[in-house]
Each structure stands twice: as C-alpha cells, then as structure tokens.
Amino acid sequence: MLYCHSLGIYTKIGIYLNGFSHRLMTSDSSELERLHSLDPQAISAIHNQYYADIYRFARFRVSDEATAEDITSEVFIRLLEAVHKGSGPRTNLRGWLLRTTANIVNDHYRKLYNRPAEDPTVIHENSIDLYLTQEDPVLILERAEKIRVVQRALEKITDAQKLVITLRFANKYSLEDTANIMGKNTNTIKALQCRALVSLRKAIESDLE
Amino acid sequence: MKQKFVDILEQCIRLMITGVPLENCLKKFPDHASELNQLLKTAELMNSLQVEKIPLDAKAQNQMKLLALAESLSSGSKRGKNIFSIYWLDLPVRKVLQSMDFLRPLAGGLILALGIAGIFIIFSGSLLITSAKSLPGDSLYPVKRVVEDIKVYLAPSREVRNEYEHVYSEERVDEVFELMGLAREQKISFEGIISSMDGSNWTVNDIPVFIQPDTMIIVGIDGANVMVPGMYVEVDGNTSIQGRVYANEIHLREYQIIGIVEEISAETLKIWGIPINISPYTQIDPGIKVGDEATVLIRSEDDLLEALAILLEMHPELTIKTDYSSENTATQLKYSQTDYGDEQSLFGTLEIVSPDYWVVSGQKFYIISDTEISEEISIGDVIYVKYIIEPNGSFTAVEIEVGDDGGISREIDQQETLEHLEDQDDHDSSEDTESDGGVTDESEDHGEPEEAADPTDNQP
Numbered sequence: 187m188l189y190c191h192s193l194g195i196y197t198k199i200g201i202y203l204n205g206f207s208h209r210l211m212t213s214d215s216s217e218l219e220r221l222h223s224l225d226p227q228a229i230s231a232i233h234n235q236y237y238a239d240i241y242r243f244a245r246f247r248v249s250d251e252a253t254a255e256d257i258t259s260e261v262f263i264r265l266l267e268a269v270h271k272g273s274g275p276r277t278n279l280r281g282w283l284l285r286t287t288a289n290i291v292n293d294h295y296r297k298l299y300n301r302p303a304e305d306p307t308v309i310h311e312n313s314i315d316l317y318l319t320q321e322d323p324v325l326i327l328e329r330a331e332k333i334r335v336v337q338r339a340l341e342k343i344t345d346a347q348k349l350v351i352t353l354r355f356a357n358k359y360s361l362e363d364t365a366n367i368m369g370k371n372t373n374t375i376k377a378l379q380c381r382a383l384v385s386l387r388k389a390i391e392s393d394l395e
Numbered sequence: 396m397k398q399k400f401v402d403i404l405e406q407c408i409r410l411m412i413t414g415v416p417l418e419n420c421l422k423k424f425p426d427h428a429s430e431l432n433q434l435l436k437t438a439e440l441m442n443s444l445q446v447e448k449i450p451l452d453a454k455a456q457n458q459m460k461l462l463a464l465a466e467s468l469s470s471g472s473k474r475g476k477n478i479f480s481i482y483w484l485d486l487p488v489r490k491v492l493q494s495m496d497f498l499r500p501l502a503g504g505l506i507l508a509l510g511i512a513g514i515f516i517i518f519s520g521s522l523l524i525t526s527a528k529s530l531p532g533d534s535l536y537p538v539k540r541v542v543e544d545i546k547v548y549l550a551p552s553r554e555v556r557n558e559y560e561h562v563y564s565e566e567r568v569d570e571v572f573e574l575m576g577l578a579r580e581q582k583i584s585f586e587g588i589i590s591s592m593d594g595s596n597w598t599v600n601d602i603p604v605f606i607q608p609d610t611m612i613i614v615g616i617d618g619a620n621v622m623v624p625g626m627y628v629e630v631d632g633n634t635s636i637q638g639r640v641y642a643n644e645i646h647l648r649e650y651q652i653i654g655i656v657e658e659i660s661a662e663t664l665k666i667w668g669i670p671i672n673i674s675p676y677t678q679i680d681p682g683i684k685v686g687d688e689a690t691v692l693i694r695s696e697d698d699l700l701e702a703l704a705i706l707l708e709m710h711p712e713l714t715i716k717t718d719y720s721s722e723n724t725a726t727q728l729k730y731s732q733t734d735y736g737d738e739q740s741l742f743g744t745l746e747i748v749s750p751d752y753w754v755v756s757g758q759k760f761y762i763i764s765d766t767e768i769s770e771e772i773s774i775g776d777v778i779y780v781k782y783i784i785e786p787n788g789s790f791t792a793v794e795i796e797v798g799d800d801g802g803i804s805r806e807i808d809q810q811e812t813l814e815h816l817e818d819q820d821d822h823d824s825s826e827d828t829e830s831d832g833g834v835t836d837e838s839e840d841h842g843e844p845e846e847a848a849d850p851t852d853n854q855p
Contacts, residue, residue, distance in 0.1 A: 241454075242446040246444060255450055336444055
C-alpha cells in the first residue's frame with residue numbers, strides 16, 4: 187500500500203541489470219601487481235572498472251551527488267595511499283574498495299550526527315536544477331522524498347545489514363558476489379538480508395507514522 | 396522453516412530483480428504470501444532507488460587527480476630509494492607529522508590563525524618603522540608614543556629606564572624643532588632647562604618660548620622653588636608659524652625641597668604636609684626615619700609628585716673652602732659642645748642666594764622664617780651674618796645685613812679661625828685633628844690681618 191505507484195520502474199531495472207552478473211569477484215593478480223607498482227595504466231583501468239560501482243554505493247547511501255562524488259574520490263585516494271604504504275588489497279580489490287566506501291560513508295554520517303545542525307538525510311534539492319532537467323519536477327521531488335525515507339531507515343539498521351542491502355539493491359550484486367565481498371557464506375547473507383528487510387520495514391513504518 | 400523462508404525470499408528477490416512483478420512472486424509462494432508481501436515491498440522500494448546516472452565529468456577529474464597522486468607517490472618512492480638522497484632526514488619529520496595527525500581537524504583553523512598572526516607581525520613591524528618618523532598630529536604618532544611607553548615600562552633596570560626617558564625627552568625637543576621648521580601649528584609638550592628668561596620671552600632647550608598672559612606657571616611645593624634659569628621644566632604649548640612655542644603651561648619638572656620627614660612608608664613620603672610618591676626607582680638613604688631632616692629630589696608628574704631621591708640632609712662640615720683657608724683641611728676646625736645655640740657672627744662675601752640657604756665666603760647658612768635680612772643685599776656684597784650653630788653642626792642665619800668692613804672681612808675671618816684653632820689647642824691638647832665640624836668664633840679683637848697660606852705657618 188505504500189509503494190504501488192513505484193511498480194512501473196521494474197522494466198528499466200531489468201534492462202540495466204542484463205550486463206551485470208558476469209563480474210568477477212576476485213581481481214586479477216597481475217592487475218594488483220601493477221597497482222602496487224603505481225602503474226598509471228593499471229590505475230586508470232581500475233578506476234574505470236570500479237568508479238561506477240563505488241559511486242552507486244555512495245550515492246545510494248548519501249543524500250546528494252556532490253557528497254557521493256567526494257566519497258568516491260576519497261576511496262581511490264585511500265587505495266593509492268594504502269598501496270604506497272604496502273597495506274593495500276592483496277586478493278579482492280573490489281571487496282576492499284566497497285568496504286572502504288562503506289567505512290567512509292559511515293564516517294560521513296558520524297560527523298554529521300556529531301553536529302546535528304540539520305537532518306543528515308535531508309535531500310539537497312539544490313543539487314538538482316529543476317529548470318534544466320528534462321524530467322518532471324514532481325517526479326524528481328517524489329523520488330527525492332523516497333530516497334530520504336530510505337536513507338533515514340538505513341541509518342537505523344546495523345552496518346552489516348546496511349552493507350548487504352546496498353550491495354544487493356544499489357550495486358545489484360548477486361547473493362554469491364555479496365557473500366564474497368562481505369567474506370561470509372551465502373546462507374549467512376540470506377539470513378542477514380532477511381533481517382535487514384524486516385528492520386528496514388519497521389524503520390520506514392515508524393518514520394511514516 | 397526459517398531457512399526455507401530466507402531461501403524463498405532470496406528466490407523472490409532474484410525474480411523481482413529480473414523484472415517479475417511482485418504479485419507473481421506472491422502467487423508462486425502462497426503459503427508465505429503475507430510475510431513475503433511486506434518484505435518484498437521493502438525490497439521493491441530499495442530496488443527502485445537504482446542509481447543510473449554516473450557523473451562522467453567527476454569521474455574524469457577524479458582519474459586525473461588519482462594519476463597525479465600516483466606520480467607524486469611514485470617519485471617520492473624513487474627519491475627514498477636513492478642512497479645519496481637525504482631521505483633519512485625525512486623519517487623523523489614524517490614521524491613528527493604522523494604524531495600530529497590529531498591536529499588534522501584543526502589544520503584549517505591553525506593555518507588561518509598563523510596566517511593572520513603573520514600578517515599582523517609584518518603589518519605591525521612596518522607600522523612601527525613608519526610611526527617612528529611621525530610628528531605630533533600625524534595619525535601614527537600615538538603608536539610611536541605607545542611604543543616608547545612600553546619600552547620604558549619594560550626597561551630591565553633603572554639605568555636603562557633613565558636612558559630611554561632621556562632619549563625620548565630629546566626626541567620631543569627634536570619634534571618641536573621639526574614642527575617649527577615645517578611651520579606647523581601643533582600642540583606639543585617637551586622638557587628642558589631654562590636657559591634664559593627675558594620677560595615674556597624664555598628659552599628652554601634652545602627653543603624660544605613665548606609666555607602668554609594666561610600661561611600657567613607652576614612652581615614647586617608651596618612656591619618654595621621659584622622658577623629661575625637653570626631649572627628643569629616641562630613646557631606644554633603650541634608651535635606656531637612664527638617659529639616659536641606659545642606656552643600654555645610651564646611647570647617645574649624636577650626640583651628639591653628640604654624638610655622634616657613627617658611620615659615615611661614604602662609608598663609615600665610626607666614632608667611639609669605634602670605626600671610624595673616613592674617608586675621602586677627612588678633612591679633612599681638608609682636609616683631615614685620620621686623626624687629626620689631630608690632633601691627630597693622631586694619629579695613633578697601630571698597629577699602627582701614622585702620622589703627621585705630622598706637623602707638624609709647632612710649639613711656641611713665647617714670646612715672653610717675659600718683659598719685662604721683651604722689648607723685648614725689638614726686640621727679641620729671643630730666647635731665645642733658649649734657653642735650650641737650660641738650666637739656667632741661673620742663677615743663675608745655673599746656668593747649664592749637660594750630660598751633655603753645663602754653661601755657666604757664658601758659657608759652655607761640656612762635661612763629660616765625668623766631670619767632677619769636687610770634689604771638691598773645682592774650677590775658679591777660683603778655682608779655681616781649673625782648665626783647660631785645647630786646641634787648637627789649646621790649654621791642657621793639669625794640676621795643678615797650689609798656689612799661694609801672695608802674689605803677686611805676675609806682677614807678677620809681668617810684671624811678668628813686661627814685664634815679659634817689656638818684656643819682649641821690650648822683647651823684640649825689631646826684632641827686629635829679629626830673633627831665632626833667646626834666654626835669660626837666671633838671675636839671682639841679682629842687683630843691684624845695677615846696672610847696665612849699654610850696653616851702650619853700660623854702656629855705660634
């Protein structure tokens with residue numbers, strides 16, 4: 187009863203996801219070796235390969251595009267710094283990048299909650315120029331409100347639950363990929379996913395009451 | 396059962412992601428439809444928030460930034476591997492910087508504060524340099540005076556403080572000369588010694604000062620110190636285009652008074668009923684107490700009197716200092732105890748006149764209110780002084796009058812002195828030559844004048 191109006195989006199998502207399931211969960215070892223030698227070509231290749239994933243993860247969790255861009259940028263900078271110090275990823279590059287993204291997002295919210303001048307999940311409508319976009323402004327605002335509700339609810343569940351929801355629904359990773367990134371088995375991820383959805387439903391309902 | 400439900404949920408989510416409507420999923424698992432319905436609607440909402448638009452501009456910028464960082468890190472690594480480099484010097488610096496990581500959140504504020512402080516230091520330095528050349532009336536002149544005051548206040552010793560004050564006093568005089576050279580009319584204040592007083596035209600420190608009818612002239616305590624050439628004064632007034640200073644106020648800056656100490660504490664001295672401040676720099680003779688007669692050197696400030704020195708008034712010994720008796724220092728004269736309060740007399744030449752004492756033939760006679768002084772006495776006159784000897788050996792004049800003795804006063808004095816010496820020797824031959832003081836007795840028989848260049852020659 188809450189989400190009947192959003193059913194029409196399914197078709198679009200299905201088209202997008204067609205090319206998504208073939209990702210490899212483990213990074214090529216030669217790619218990591220070149221990364222550790224700070225090879226510009228390897229860095230460019232990694233950036234091209236993972237930028238969109240990291241941005242989607244970040245954008246799903248924060249309220250505005252600029253913050254998501256900053257977080258994505260910070261993830262890659264941390265990657266290079268870690269590699270330079272010899273503490274970067276050794277096997278699972280994507281898992282390392284996404285966990286780092288999750289940590290930076292959590293830090294972002296922690297800083298915001300430490301200075302609660304405004305609701306940290308408030309949507310910054312100014313980040314979308316309503317007069318320049320082709321979309322219907324009403325739809326944009328409806329979507330913004332939906333994001334706000336979800337993000338407020340996400341901040342009320344555990345970090346592991348947040349991560350599984352984000353990986354499954356923002357990044358469209360399979361159950362196996364999600365388990366691989368989180369370093370858990372699939373049964374654990376299934377149970378975690380179930381608990382996360384129950385918690386989210388309760389959080390959303392309490393927010394709307 | 397639980398495991399089964401999570402499997403069903405996962406299956407439905409997979410179907411939903413591939414585009415199967417929610418209702419179809421629920422129909423496929425009718426036993427769990429009610430449970431699945433709420434969770435799948437939540438999953439549907441999550442799924443609907445798919446981020447489709449990737450900011451390509453931001454991505455390109457981020458990639459360039461990343462490659463620049465990689466280049467920077469790579470070159471840093473190469474430098475660190477060079478054994479001829481000073482990379483080893485970087486290590487302690489890096490450790491220090493890492494230990495200061497906690498300051499990162501404050502880095503912006505710190506940089507801003509340091510920047511402001513730097514600008515302030517540079518600005519204030521140039522401000523001080525510029526203000527040093529300013530003159531009264533210039534916008535930076537107050538800065539110059541404040542800096543001077545601070546330097547005086549922070550002087551490490553009394554000597555340095557006095558030196559600063561002397562330098563800045565000369566600076567004030569130079570400023571007046573500059574203002575007069577520029578024909579600027581400006582309010583000024585300076586200190587100096589009165590070198591001449593010709594009616595309304597005075598000269599103080601070579602600066603011509605015009606005394607106006609309403610000029611306030613403030614002398615010392617109770618008017619005891621009349622303003623005369625040679626005194627140190629402060630002049631407040633205005634420079635003029637005529638090249639002189641029109642005085643608004645002239646007051647004695649430093650002078651001395653003699654009196655009985657009425658009260659004395661660490662902060663204040665009272666003499667003649669007037670409180671005088673004692674500062675840490677005041678020179679005080681040891682042992683001064685209430686009832687002592689003291690000479691106080693006073694510096695007059697705007698609203699208070701500050702004692703520069705408080706000296707025990709040691710009335711001079713009767714050591715005749717004129718040439719005819721200078722040799723007597725070998726056998727200094729001494730008055731007997733019986734001479735206290737007895738009236739003595741003396742002919743001599745008046746050398747110095749001051750409000751407190753007169754000097755006659757080298758001898759100081761203190762003037763009191765009861766001292767009778769005949770009129771028309773001027774310096775150089777031969778006068779006749781009647782005096783008494785105080786217990787402390789000083790002489791207090793009782794009566795002073797013109798004494799035309801035909802130019803024999805010196806000879807009389809000398810003769811009296813010699814006779815007194817003989818009397819002393821006869822009276823007490825065991826008395827040694829050291830004495831606390833002495834006096835020339837008045838003698839009825841002036842005797843014959845004779846030269847006595849050497850006291851040994853005068854012995855019978």
